[in-house]
Amino acid sequence: MKTYKFLFSGKWAGYFAMALVFAIACVALGNWQMSRRNDVVANIAKITANYSGTPVDYDTVSANFDHLDPTKEWTQVTLKGSYVSADERVVRNRPLNGTPGYEVLVPLKLENGDTVIVDRGWLPIGYKVPGHPDVVPQPEAGIVTVVGRLKPPEPKLDRGAPDGQLASIELNDYAAQLPYAIKTGAYAQLASESPAAASIPVSFPAPSIDEGSHLSYAMQWICFGVLAFVGFGYAARMQRRNDDYDAMEAAESGVPVEEVYGRGSAFQPRQMKKVRKAGTKPTAEEEEDALLDSQGF
Template identity: 30%
Template sequence: MLRAAVRPRMIVLLLLLLGAAYACGRLGVWQLDRAQIRGAGAQERHVAEQLAAPPVPILDVLAPQTAFEGDDVGRKVSVTGAYEADEQLLVPDRALDGRTGYLVLTPLRTSDGVLPVVRGWVAQPGAADDPPAGTVAVEGFLQASEQAGSGVADGRTDAISSAELVGTWGGPIWTGYLVLSSSDPAQSADLALLGIPTKPGEGLNIQNLAYAAQWWIFGTFAVLLWLRLVRDEARGDGSDEDDEDLPDEATPPPAPA
């Protein structure tokens, strides 16, 4: 293999194929940049549409104990109920604008069940105030329940998981949670509201991502092609050597002395 690989014509072919692989790699990077640019533009338009859309009653989108569909992420909904302040939880290690703090997670009891509501973000646990008392009308954006964490303890939970919260708050419970955008009556301004939830992978254009993957695959094929040619070249050398070792049938054996 090594002897075949260092032959001048194989080296020239390697250089040509490496150049092709490099070009394919650069084209893949360009398509990835296009995926980010086009995806970001599409996401901005989508967010603007969600913000401008009027809220719909939550039961028109999702009922308690029913499966959360991916298309429901970011849906703007409204719901009326009463907060249960004594059951409020903090979710630590959550980032907002480059800072790490706590989400304030409060159960909203409605006539249909319990809705987990992220009322906002605080930098310190002591900044989490009590929610408005009595009946409140809230609006916000839906997000899917998270995977179960280590459970609820000491007024904290490391995951907004309906499967865990139902053991603490009771049910029936929604399989997603609400990211609060407004409340009537209004809550304390000390809580920083979060942005619109997004699905994983949003912000990238799928078509351009596919083009990028195709270019990188083509570049890989160029390198693999050279390895295949080297292997074939080496096999050809081996066949010639075997033929040289065989006796020539046309040459008669030497006469005995």
């Protein structure tokens, strides 16, 4: 009976190498998905801790408006001062739930002299003047108390914007348009203000805390890697069974295995040839087949 010695052949070593490379690739992709999940889980933990946490005074986190600590994103901050409505800007191309629109940025001059930017909310596209919202609700004049959530500024976009508008929340560009200094390391996304204005932009929804399908994708890739070796083992088992069967047939017919079957493998089934036992007269069909074979048919 045959054994698994064929596994040491060059051909089967190549099959094993292919299975190994495929498995390594699957593990790498699984680790990549796990890394993405870990990032998402860490962000969810940050949102859960900061988004609805107790608001802190501006003085305790003022340095974050110069350089935002990523762990402080979404932290609620209490700001007291007056809006500079004359210097408000509309940020264009800001979809909300799939609907195109704008966001409204307004400088807030604090009682200590610092000026921070407050994103007061979202506005739908306008129909009176193309490229502009129909109405921009104004905040209350005088001293207001604002609770806002810390957000990092956005990258600069390679596109312009009409006067009174910004292409993105890139605070250095905004600062260049103002005659006074503003904090450019972070801005505040409005949560509430008191006294509240009669009309306000649409409030932002809470950020998603859905971690997505990264974990299931990672498990799938790991399973694919394992299946590569399961498939290799199954193919080896089928090769062993084929070899044993071939040996038994050859022993019964008295003809070498290679003459009974075309050469093949577990991945390419052998083609059986008709075999005539020694000492028997060829049949008419066998003589016809031999003639056709000799003529190349």
